[in-house]
Amino acid sequence: MADLQMIPFIDDTIEHNGKQKPNEENFCRNVEETFTPYVGQEFLEIKEELSFYKIYVVACGFDVRKYTTKRWCGEEIKSNMLLKIRATKTYKILKEHVNGFENIGASLNDFKNFHRDVKYYIHERDGQMFVDHFKEMVVNRPGFFLDYDVDSNGSLSKAIWADGIARRNYSVxxxxxxxxxxxxxxxxxxxxxxxxxxxHHKRSVTFFGALVAHGDADSFKWVFSHFLAAMGGKEPKYIITDQDPGILNAVPLVFKIARHRYCMWHIINKVPSKFGVTREDYSEFVKKLNAIIWDEDIEATEFDAKWEEIG
Structure with missing residues (x-):
């Protein structure tokens, strides 16, 4: 059931300077009986209940903001519901809501079995749940981008997504x-x-997220192509990757302007095997190497000269 926060609405004509103290009459409004809830009132589904509640509180002079949504057993399973809470703890929490274990109507083992069955159900449908979740975001969040692909078995094989803020960050x-x-x-x-x-503060920013089931050239080509499509064809000046063969083959097929460079972290990790850690001058070599490759102010000609010195 949705957790809603009610924000009091106060008439602008009421003074709050200590001269006039607000009383009950200032805040209470007469609401038509049609929009007034009563004990024992029932609704067919959560959406109907929330709609009625919103109408009622607005008529009472309040505003409503939806903060979080928790879906319970009676609803279609679209999120982790109670799955983030162990069955035993869930059982104890529900006991507090119904004033005693005897009022729950199920045993702890029933809760454990239900928890197991729900996890299995989600495992069988999680690909569709993933897609459905992001499709909702495409509808509800301006600028949200999603594309995905499935394999011959109908399983999710590739996906790429980004929200409006991430896409604006890329443009800058x-x-x-x-x-x-x-x-x-x-x-x-x-x-x-x-x-x-x-x-510009040297903080990492994420532009897009992607999932791939196979690290081959075709998969990376699909990802890169959809990345550019989402950005209106705007290529970066540089694209930095590791030396994965699938990526090496896919980059020139998609990026025509961007210069392809290898990630420094992966290069440095290969230094010991390429240079030889058993050499006597290994430690001194690493110090000199770090001094030039991590120097942000070094010019290209100066880098080349110092590289020749330590080479």
């Missing part, structure tokens, strides 16, 4: 974009691959 800070497919995969074996950049 999208000169250099990092695309990282190395985030840990989940139980569905889909990699989360965000498009990120840096704002």
């Amino acid at each position: 800070f999208g000169d250099a974009v990092s695309f990282d497919p190395t985030y840990s995969t989940n139980k569905y074996d889909m990699a989360f691959t965000p498009f990120t950049g840096v704002d």
Whole structure:
């Protein structure tokens, strides 16, 4: 059931300077009986109940804001409901609402079994739930972008999304974009691959999020193409990735202007194997290397000269 916050409406003609104290008459309004709730009133669904409630509180002189939504057992399952709370704790919480375990009408084992069944149900439908959730955001949030694809079995194989703020951030800070497919995969074996950049405060900003089930060139080509489509074809000046073969093949097929560069983190991780940690001058080499590659003010010619010195 939706948690609603009521905000008192106060007539502008009422003084609050201590000279006139507001009384009950200032705040109470007569509401038609049709819009007044009564004990035992029932509704067919939550949406009808919320609609009636909003009409009533506005007629009473209040405003309504919806803060969070929690869906319970009687509704279609679209979120984690009670799944974030263990069955035992849920059982105890419900006891407080109905004034005793004897009034719950189910045992703790019933709750555990229900919890198990709901998790299984969600596991079978989570791909559709993911799509449905973001489709709602496309309708309700201006500027929200979503596209996805399914495989021959009807399973979600690729998806890309971003809200209006993230897309505006790209229009301002999208000169250099990092695309990282190395985030840990989940139980569905889909990699989360965000498009990120840096704002003028040197803070990381996320432009887009993507999920891919297969790290091949076709999958990355699909992601890159839909990324550009969402941005009106505007390419970044630089796109930074690791050396994944699928990405290396997909980048030139989509990006015609952006210069492709490798991620420094991945390059540095390969230094020990390429240079040899057993060499006597390894520590000194690493110090000199870090001194030039992390120098933000170094010019290209100076970098080349110092690179030759340590090479």
